[in-house]
Amino acid sequence: MLPRKMRNTLFDKLSGVTMRPFFTPISARNVSGLAAQVLEQSERDFFVNGTITGHGSCPELMAGLWSGGREAALVDDRMEAWLKIAMGAALSQENRCPYCEDMLLSLTHGAREEHVATGIRTRQEGRIADPAVRAKLDWARSAVEASNSGLKRPLFAEEELPEAIGTVLVFSYTNKISDFLL
Structure with a gap:
């Protein structure tokens, strides 16, 4: 650094x-x-x-x-931070915010989740071994379309849901503001 x-x-x-x-x-x-x-x-x-x-x-x-x-x-809490960051990277990719996508993928790599970062980057998430991770990335991507029924069926435990929703909200906002400012 x-x-x-x-x-x-x-x-x-x-x-x-x-x-x-x-x-x-x-x-x-x-x-x-x-x-x-x-x-x-x-x-x-x-x-x-x-x-x-x-x-x-x-x-x-x-x-x-x-x-x-x-x-x-x-912050690691009910969900691991690396997973929430990976969800943000998938959402950023879907929102076409390359700045956010690159930043979040680098953090996913930094968390030693290279296979997840590579799967997102190449849009080959089907190669990610853990089906729960794949499903959560897909759920985050679905936030781009408000009418998407996938959002209505969250895949999270009740205690994880506030963090999952907060992650989607914050990265949806930062994708838009980054696109505007940068």
Whole structure:
């Protein structure tokens, strides 16, 4: 990983180039208060990216997006985080958000679930050995179409359902905002 100063400099410079011309991203170096707390936690637990900083003009919204996404998808709880991240990658692929797809597939690889990441990337999820994982990836993909009856038949234990729904909600939103901002 790049040293922090270099990462922040690259992020500050590249974000301004890639964001829409009417949008001024917050600088990771020149922020305070709630926004600084969100960026600090994001950097520690995930990484700072334009989808998060794109909400910098409203730190409360930025904090809500970050904490909701972190708690729903990035933390091992009732479901393992790698599976929720893989579900997000499949959904991102379906939503045609290559930025999110690449980011989430790299995290799936990082969790040592290379076979799952490769299955998603190549759209050959049938090669994933675990049928429960395949079914959950298909369920996440089905969230793209609100009328899809697959969403009405969740494959999750009752205690997993809030995390599964939260994962689909947060990544559906971040796919759209990333497409807009980046």
